[in-house]
Amino acid sequence: MYAVETLDLAIALFLLLNLLAGLGRVHHGPGAADRMLAAMLFGTTTVAVLLLLAEATALPALRDVALLVVLLAAVLVVAFTRTPRREEER
């Protein structure tokens, strides 16, 4: 099973690289929505990385962490889209 665990970790490594590459979109924007999109990419990829780490490092509690991240990922997007700009209150 050693080979499979190494493979899990290698895929996690690749996904981490992906995630960091996605940072370019936070940097360039141009709009706030694009930056939030990149944060969404962070969320989904982090979940995959956590699931892979749970298997590779034999820490089953990390699956609960992944579940929490997906469950609460939408809270951030709701906070972004449902918090009014201050000009809208006038």
Add this chain to the structure above:
Amino acid sequence: MTQAGLYTLAASALAGIGVYGLIVRRHLLRRILALNLLGNAVFLLLVALARRHPGYVDPVPHAMVLTGIVVAVSATALALVLARRYYAETGLRHLPEDEG
């Protein structure tokens, strides 16, 4: 270098970045962010230290950091409320002693 050593160095660098931001930036929200970076660095240091024992992971620093994370978020929330009230009263987003 051990994994604990590696993350210890990372914590040190993170603390440096946090302090830098705290000193150089003026915007209150940025200061709060920098303070949180500094807090994360302290947490990281404690957890990395918990990892250096051979054969077991020290649960005491983990418990301390768990407490610390909740205290940090409540302190951040209070700081944000203060910053917002300050802005509502003065129209400023930085402290007056940072002027000039």
Add this chain to the structure above:
Amino acid sequence: MTVAEWLSVGALALGAAFFFTGTVGLLRFPGTFARLHALTKADNLGLGCVALGLALQADSAWVAAKLALVWGVALVAATVSAHLIARYTLRERGGTGRAPP
């Protein structure tokens, strides 16, 4: 290696490929809507493949069920998030009147 292990490797590799596609789309596509489309679809397919690959490695049915649950919740969250961001962007561009519910 057993058949299940080969399948698992295949699913994980496919998942990684989907994630890669999503990132390329996020970085290269023009316009917020195109990027939204690329990212949401590709990443959640990728997560599904990764979850499937890991479920094939799992020792118990509980683990597989939890992986399925994570993916299911991720689909709902991503659907709603994409909808909200698309709606937000539309409203930013055309004013409140043009945003459908």
Add this chain to the structure above:
Amino acid sequence: MIDRAFDLLLIGGMLGLAVQVVASRALFRSVVLFIALGLLMAVVWARLAAPDLALAEAAIGAGLTGALLLAAYRALQPAGEAGDAEPAALPRRWALVAAVLSGALVAAIGWAVLGLEPPAASAGREALARLGESGVKSPITAVLLSFRAVDTLAEVVVLFAAFLGARVVAEPLGRAGPGPRPDPAGGEPVLMPLLLRVTVPMGVLVAGYLLWSGGHQPGGAFQAGAVLAALGVLLRLTGRLQPVAETSPAERLALVGGIVLFSAIGLAGAGMASAVLAYPEGWAYTLILLIETGLTLAIALPLTLLFSGSAGLRWRGR
């Protein structure tokens, strides 16, 4: 080998994000990057074999802190204004001095820490060795609620104090927290009820599961409280929970109940068991679970109210 590569990439990403949080010119970019950094920290805790912390970070970093920061950003940065309007940073030479001082701090911390010998008898080894006396199987919960219960008690008191402090300086009801909801007449996105129907029941279930699992595996009152607080934030943002100016009796009970219960059981320990905050023989597990339930509410409610910027909340479903 691949472990080391993963760690290095993770640390590189974390430090890169931190640098951008500090250095980025646009404030919104800094906020989003900080939120992303929180997610990365969850992976860091996972790598350092601290799943308890990863759980707390996922709930707080992904849900609470992000929502708090976004609401504050909107409040401090009116939409009409172009960019940040941040006053120019300190002069370059001061920035340089700051950088050098921070660098010195980094070196000092690194040097001191790397020079420390791992002690032969640590509190952690002691805690692990005496886990059987605590009544629970999870070492973290044992430390939090048995060996160092006084810290945990102080922590909920701090949380309560933060809530009281926020009440003193809070803005008026209509402006505080995330502010009024956009387009109250225009209805809400069609998919929002679906999200709530999935997230809220499942979140409550997960919080209960975390609370229960704290006895024997990663989880506990902190994580459960953080999840409930994030759900409260979601319900407040979607208008299901409305801010009100008065704290209801039930809310008062939840705010101080955990502290009172914890203190009462702790003081009773002085009479019935060996010391203050010690549990009588055989009752430890039950009492710890009872206290943890109180603590979950005493953590969740102040955090939700801090986000809401109000003294209380009323349910107003649709």
